[in-house]
Amino acid sequence: MEGRGGGAGAPYSPRTVDEVFRDFKGRRAGMIKALSTDVEDFYEQCDPEKENLCLYGFPNEEWEVNLPAEEVPPELPEPALGINFARDGMQEKDFLSLVAVHSDAWLLSVAFYFGARFGFDKADRKRLFTMMNDLPTIFEVVTGSAKKQSKEKSSVTTNQSIHRPKSSSKGRGSDSSKHSKVMPKDEDEGMDEEDDDDHSDTLCGACGENYASDEFWICCDICEKWFHGKCVKITPARAEHIKHYKCPSCSNKRVRP
Structure with a gap:
């Protein structure tokens, strides 16, 4: 039985x-x-x-x-x-x-x-x-x-990775890792103050403002300029689905998510 x-x-x-x-x-x-x-x-x-x-x-x-x-x-x-x-x-x-x-x-x-x-x-x-x-x-x-x-959790996890924009993006090719998700300072363990200084001269290609450690940034695969996500209307979740990002200046077409 x-x-x-x-x-x-x-x-x-x-x-x-x-x-x-x-x-x-x-x-x-x-x-x-x-x-x-x-x-x-x-x-x-x-x-x-x-x-x-x-x-x-x-x-x-x-x-x-x-x-x-x-x-x-x-x-x-x-x-x-x-x-x-x-x-x-x-x-x-x-x-x-x-x-x-x-x-x-x-x-x-x-x-x-x-x-x-x-x-x-x-x-x-x-x-x-x-x-x-x-x-x-x-x-x-x-x-x-x-x-x-699962998708939302994946986005949150990736958004907390410790990638930061470089003051010079040459030599990075078209690697999708340029879609940088930046952690707030209080969560950013293992990164010292000198590293913050290295990126302090990075300017947003849209608004011209400096890099801030608690903001989401994304890099254009064509011109290799960095942009605030909010300036080019790209959210961290949407960036997860973009293999090669083109900024508004490099493409008149809307990037598909």
Whole structure:
């Protein structure tokens, strides 16, 4: 008989933080599969004419739609009951989003059930939650918001890199690294005051003002002049998608993001 805990075989009981996290990732992957790549099969199995059905995810990255466990209390916390009843009463994407939210809640409850059962202390619980929280939720994956957040996070990370405009840009070629994202002074570790002085004579090709360490700058690949991002209407996020930047003077065409 296939158990709700770990799939086929003997009862499955992860006992360490890493084991519980692997269990969480496997169940999560299975449920994401049900709501994305296997969505047609999942949707068909959620027949509103049947009894209360649940979506289960297993540590081996598989999933199933089935009746709740018969024993009371069950071996593990139960997923949301009766997900099939809502299938035909709402738009498919809304139905899948609803199931995704309940699936996220179930994954948390299962993971911390193991934590409580095996006596995880405060540090262990915090470590487990941090590891889990570093992954997008099922809801974020199913609705596509995980990709959006990933792009925003990537932009923020790159915008904090320690690239600065040089007073002379000769010899830099057309390397896209010239799209410089500058950190504020208080975050700019490893760069001394002399380095600030080296760039103090860099002037914006648009407004003629000096370089400032807390401003975003971008360099034209044609004339190799540096510009304040705000002067040429280029944001750090948009610069991430520009392979070769042409300033307004070098191109009458609008740069595509």
